[in-house]
Amino acid sequence: MRLKDWDNNLKIRLGGESLVNITFWMFFPFLAIFFTDAFGKTAAGLLLVFSQVFSVVANLLGGYFADRFGRKTMMVISSIGQGLSFLVFAYASSPWYDSPWLGFICFTAVSIFGSLYWPASQAMVADVVSEKDRSSVFAIFYTSTNIAVVIGPILGGIFYADHRFELLLSAGVLNALLGLVLYKWISETAPAYKMHAVSENNMNWLRFLLHQLRDYKVILQDKTFLLFILAGVLVAQTFMQLDLLIPVYVKETVAPQTLFAIADWSFDMEGEQIFGFLIAENGFLVALLTIVITKWMSAYKEKKVFVLSSIIYGGSMIMFGLNSWIWGLILAMAVFTFAELMTAGIQQGFISKLAPDNMRGQYFAAASLRYTIGRMVAPLAIPMTEWIGYFWTFVTLGLLALFSSVLFALMFRRFEKEARLTA
Structure with missing residues (x-):
């Protein structure tokens, strides 16, 4: 589907969200450093866990609110809400x-x-997009996000330390402007019958949340799927360290170094700039190699891909713990990103295999628990460094990722056994 054939709503969103994302990524990767400096490692880690509890609840309720109040309404409220929050953050x-x-x-x-x-x-x-074209549209939005992940941290590494106020102020203004643009120029797309049906059910948000949690309880009684969730949580909390432990580690332990030197000219980087470069490397490799690696991995059995990805994740964590040399960190990030991309293209398809036809939507929703729970527990890695040090924290994270490979292997054994019984 060509960009010129897109619905006008999506064209406006692509431009506005791309600009907002670049600004966001100019400071977001450095916030773990900010809170660690302000509160100490233990308090910062526990506070970040606490903050994510609210995000998890909001994520569970997001679909309900989008159906009840409309897509446009929730996007406008969320954008303006983020804008006002950033403006107050800038003042603080x-x-x-x-x-x-x-x-x-x-x-x-x-x-x-x-x-x-x-x-x-x-x-x-x-x-607004037909089923056959959705993948390409989502892919373009995903690519635009990863372009922001490349550009934003590089600029943030240059400006964040001395201009945090200006960056937060810019994010606030741009998010508020995005909300106003969405309010004025996009139209509501939620099917009227669906919004009406939700209203008629007279189900308030609390009843909906409890109902959804009961659905998850039923789904998690599927032991094969439960193993998939548990393994996914261990992998997710490893991936989340990209914005939590790794920036704090780089700032505190990596000395200023020379990235390139030619004759009398050299390009030197220090802690926050090095971390910005590493995040940009991750975003660049994701944008460049997602399709290539997905096609490559599709030639192998899913069991091998999931298990090997977890093992490589574990190895990358240990590589980070062993390195304070910039090129060693660059190599560790490349290995980390490869592990990320190995399963990026096959996860959704495998979930559809696990899910009964009449519960596919619920299984996809429940599968997101991998990230919501992983995001909740991941900040605990920051206070761990005070208890056991950086090296052993990275080793622990690596071992957890390696253990996820065992859970994936057990899951596939159950899955294959169930497939034989139903054949």
Whole structure:
């Protein structure tokens, strides 16, 4: 599907969201450093766990709100809410007022509004794009995000340390403007019958949440799927360290180094710039190699891909713990990204194999628990460094990733056995 044939809603969103994402990624990867400096490692880790609990609840409710109040309404509210939260965060990091606690509250609010925005934005694509073209549309949005992940951290590495206030202020203004643009120029796409049906059910948000949790309880009684979730949580909490442990580690342990030197000229980088470069490397490799590696992995059995990906994730964690040399970190990030991309293209298809036809939507929703729970527990790695040190923290994370390969192997054994019984 060519870009010129897209619905006008999606064209506006692609431009606006791309600009907002670049600004967001100019400071987001460095927030773990900010909160660690402000509160200490133990308190920062526990606070980040606490903040993610609210985001998890918001994520569970996002689809309900998108159906009840409409895609456009939730996207506008979420964008403006994020904008106002960023503006207050900027004030809390300004020359006139400095309050890490207010900044943390604003960061939590940003996370909540982001969790409400995502389901509505995904549903809008499904509303206006035919099934055969959805993959290509989602792929373009995904690519635009990864371009932001390349550009944003590089700029952030240059400007964040001395211009955090200006970056947060820019993010606030751009998010608020995006909300106003969405309000003025996009149209509602939620099917009227669906919004009406949700209203007629008279199910408030609390009843919906409890109902959804009961659905998850039934699904998790599927032991094969439960193993998939448990293994996925271990992998997800490893992946989340990209924005949590790794930036703190690089800032505290990696000395300023020379990346390139030619004759008398050299390109030197220090902690935050090195981390920005590593994040940009990850985004660049994802944007460049996702399709290639997905096609490559499709030639192998899913069991081998999932198990090997977990083993490589574990190896990359140990590589990070062993390195304070910039080129060693670059190599570790390349290995880490390869592990990420190995399963990027096959996960959704495998979930559809696990799910009964009449419960496929619920299984996909429950599968997101891998990321929601992983995001909740991942910040605990930061206080772990005070208890056992950076090296052993990375080794522990590596061992957890390796253990996920065992869980994946057990899951596939059950899955293959069940397939033989039903054949």
